Amino acid sequence: MSPIIIVGSGLAGLSAASQILTHNIPVVMLERGAKPGGNSIKASSGINGVPTRFQLDSTDSPALFLSDTVTSAGGVFGNSTGSEKMRRQRLVEKLTGSSGEAVNWLVDEKGVELSRVCQLGGHSCARTHRGKGKLTPGFAIVSSLLESLKGSPLFEMRVGVRVTGVVKEAEEVVGVEYLSGEESGRVDGPVVFASGGFAGDARGLLARYRPDLAGIPSTNQAVEGTQPLLESVGAGLVDMEEVQVHPTGFVDGGDVEAGVKILAAEALRGEGGILVVGGKRFVNELETREHVTGVIMRDARRLETGTRQWDVQVVLDEGAAAALGSHMDFYLWKGLLKKAAVGELEPELQSTLRTYAGVVSGETKDEFGRTAFGHWGLREVTPDAVVYVGQVTPVTHFTMGGAAIDERSRVLSNQGVPIRGLWAAGEVTGGLHGQNRLGGSSLLECVVFGRIAGDEAAAFYKSHYSSVQA
Template sequence: MGPTHPESCSVIVVGSGLAGLAAASAALRSNANRVILLERAIKPGGNSIKASSGMNGAPTRFQNQAHPDNAFFSDTLKSAGKRGTFSAVERDQRKRLIKLLTNESAAAVNFLADEIGVDLSVVTLLGGHSVARTHRGAGRTPPGADIVMKLLQSLKGDSRFDLRTGCEVTKLIQSARSCDANGPPEIVGVEYLSDNELTSLAGPVIFATGGFAGDTDNLLAKYRPDLAGLPSSNEPRPGMHGLLSNVGATLVDMDSVQIHPTGFVDPLSTSSALKFLAAEVLRGEGGILLHNGRRFVNEIDTREHVSRAIMDLEYTSDRPRQWSVQILLDPGACRAAAPYVSFYEQKGLMSRKKVSELDGTTKKTLKDVSMAAAKHNADLFGRSTFGSWALAGDQEDDQKEVSVGWVTPVTHFTMGGIAINEHCQVLASTLGASELIVPGLWAAGELTGGIHGDNRLGGSSLLECVVFGQIAGEQAAATCRK
């Protein structure tokens, strides 16, 4: 069946994760006549709805006012590592994007808290951060779900918003000729398939369809074959990157894939390739990682470092490839992360044990951690804070309960993707001093590359969705009004 007649110009957003929702919201606030959001799944929310650690922001009113946070940019740049040093142009572009991400972070937190009504009052220190700056709520709803549901509710209250689920975008429609003789043709709309019917829409297009960590047999296998066999925190679905590269978009950093060190192994389904994430807040609040009862790493170091430390151990299964590591939270950490721990325990991913029930090696480890947490001894792995750790390392600990789960590294986030500039315009080339864009096309969220480099800081995925999603929405709305 051929396409129907195009509808009147609308801002077209593809993908209903947080980046797509933020883009739609910004487009409406920028007076777009209409926003049509296309989602290939039956339910909106994408992977964003599963995000559990929180959202970075600095400096914000929720942080410790006695110690101003001026290190977000430097922490992010340090985490990005050496990637992007191949040319001055690429290096400077990454710095500009990081600066934009961090400078707009406080405004992003304020927007969600003040205009959308999201509770972001609890601030936690995550791995790779020098200051506590990851925001989440005090309630039982994980931050990703809370943000997505409330933002979606806000959008549904606007008559100009049109959400269409079960819609697979199959083509980007190009104009007959290029706006720039040296560049690709302008994107003027999309075609999508729904219920075996092909429909076309006219208007500027924003792509926010996420990464490719779950695209095991295609993009992941192509760019990181060494990660074959690893389980993932992402649903198994194809990445949409090829659709954009077919119209001239440039791909960058595609071999940069983040492994999250702690995906739960469900005791009732150990061979499942899809793992539920053990939120980084568990370690931030004092959780420790054990192999045969012993610690082996600073648990709040970067995800890259912690993952590598686990993967240097001998793995216990190759279908999927996974390791036998315990995550253990003492009573103080359990209280501080109570909504998470309760949820994981209800799902059977964590269980309670008295300290007296643990083996001798683990009990000795708990005593050592208690001494380090109380500053009686230096930590052997260089960990400087143990969050809300409360065990004292004495005999009274024996009757107290800890919560324990089995975790393993999982493919989690792809730092590589579509190249963009500070206006979220999709780039056809990143070479040379002048940019070459794909006109009429914007991108935001995990689909994009060139920001996080070798390693993304925990808490920055939700942030980049809001910051760059809003920019894309504003820019596309302005184009549609011309």
């Protein structure tokens, strides 16, 4: 009996597989890496959801989340017209309107703990969920879904398998071709692509669409993007030049030139952390990633390194550090953040901390317009007060472009017509985020559209493939 094929084992693929199995349909998941999880397993800031029982800010709503998303998306979204504008609008409406349900599904049906909520850049309210325990949200979510899938006799995971082609016959996708080591093969069935973006494809798609980003480090491993596989069967690609440069990837003092960086999660700033250049703050740390990155590139000093890097520091107090839990344990273990007494810092930074403490306590307004300070608790800045300092730089992080899909996760042709037998979800798709993605919406996108893709593929399978198990 033919299975439904899922390409990629990140959160979008796992969410799709979870839904397909509820229909008692077999799944074969093909993962090119040696281990499952993709980039999703590394996600560190959380997943957006509105409304949820964990939100303390009752002013939030799906409509406000939608407004924040459209504002973040910028001109790419606002300047679209006709059917393309309607397509983008429906995607955003589906994402934001389904966000509370997505978080509830993970918590109530998959047993993921997501009770801590914080406000990230570009958001009007605290709506980004993560757990209070030691696991980062990406690892907690992905490992929970993997564990639930392993128990099903209808689920098969194959790692080290690179999909090399999509098979299309009579205007319908009917399978994929692959390489596994030296062995080539083919699997027949409907296909869900959940293979991720191309931010690590520096010499391929990134060089083709954004040559101006050459030399900037990335949070992604160097693997080729899979969008051309979809393009080869007629899929329309949109927004391929829209690449998110995250403002904060850690610069490891032991390997300053490293081309792949560990992300300094946006939650560091969401919980109260600040960014400084020469000891001085220079931006509202909770502006959109696009804005913060632009100010860094404009105002900060370039490091004299082979890779393109800028000289910026992130600073947290003990309150912010405590709220970050396992993040801090990992960053300190890796030596990416270092503990210091205020009296050991340069005078400019000491002065900055005193000014910021006054802003947090409400004594003065922030000159950069920041109004949310997470769990920052340092109000009396004494020489023996403890802070944590790390060096960061902008990094290529996420690609907003990819295969065009509709709100049913169906891959669309260049003419806007659904391609039979083909769905996609997650970063391999385009058109949802415009020119800037809000933090916390990548995991959300994977859950919302991954589940939709799974249900849609299952419905198609039941109608077009025989011998479905009862």
